[in-house]
Amino acid sequence: MKLYDYQPAPSPRRVRIYLAEKDLAIPTEQVDLAKREQFESDFAKKNPSFTVPALELDDGTVISESMAICRYLEALYPDPPLFGTDARSQAIVEMWIRIVEFNGLAAVADMLRNSSEHFADRALTGAAGGIAQIPALVERGQATLSRCFERLDRRLEGREYIADAFSVADITALVVVDFARWVKQEPAPNLANLAAWHERVAARPSARA
Template sequence: MKLFDGGRAPNPRRVRIFLAEKGIEVPIEPVDMGEMGHRSNAMTSRNPLQRLPVLELNDGTILTETVAICRYFEMLHPQPPLMGTGALGSALVEMWQRRMEFHLFLPVAQVFRHLHPAMKEWEVPQVAEWGEANRPKVMEFLKFLDGHLADKPFIAGEDYTIADITGLVSIDFMKPAKLTLPEGLDNVARWYHTVAGRPSAKA
């Protein structure tokens, strides 16, 4: 098994944090995304959609999509559970994972991809107006999240889950997107401090 990893990019990091929380070691094959390594012939033959991370199993089976790769490891190594347990528990974690993804991770990504000069070759065409339109979406969701976190330690409730990983990576992704966490979101700040302080955050 081999994990083709994209360094500082947010999706590869989500998988690395997930593996670190599980205590799973997987051989890593670094791919230099700055040099467009994810678009090389060798990587395109593995993932024609040219995204990272890519997990290659020993029999050559390819798994792509961050959350699908996490699901694979969750089912092989259920402890500690990071995707919930039982029907309702699993569904609630998936609900929060998706809320973080669609309302925070994706809007931050749009700001970054459509406004950052370094993304010119990545996002064609860059549409500055669309990048700008995503700034208030990020801020509105963060306000909602602050209310949600008022009475619970983690995003899906009592336990650290994949929803916290998506959240942490999204907040860190705000930096290159030149977005600042607004003052006064004390619950988000407290939660971020907790999850960013776990050893897995360095993965």
């Protein structure tokens, strides 16, 4: 297997943290998004979505999307479990992954891609050009992200982790909180539960992956 990665980007970081929690080592190859290497022929043929991460299997199959990669690896390496251990916990982990993806990760991406000069003509993920920015999405992204942080804070009242144990839901939320700094967004100071959780999760060795 080979993992196509880009060290600064949030989505590949989710997979790297997952791998670190599993103590798995997979050969990696960097695809420099800043240099637009994702649009070059070799990688573009492997992943026509032009995104990282992407996991190339030994038979040539390429799996893109962070959670698809983690799900594949979870089936191969179930211990320690990071998607829950039974129907209830698996559903809760899945629910919170989706909540944080849709209301956190997507919100930050909207803010970044619709405000940064780097994305002036490619405001959608994987677009090579011709996609104009929509400034109104920046303000909406700020509101959506703020609501996401507030919801996480309520969820973390009296809890160590988002689900019953450390899971991919925590990995996703950690990446979102850190990614938000790219657009100068932080959880509000009064969200003490979220702040304490972030301190705990960021202290895990895997967070440095």
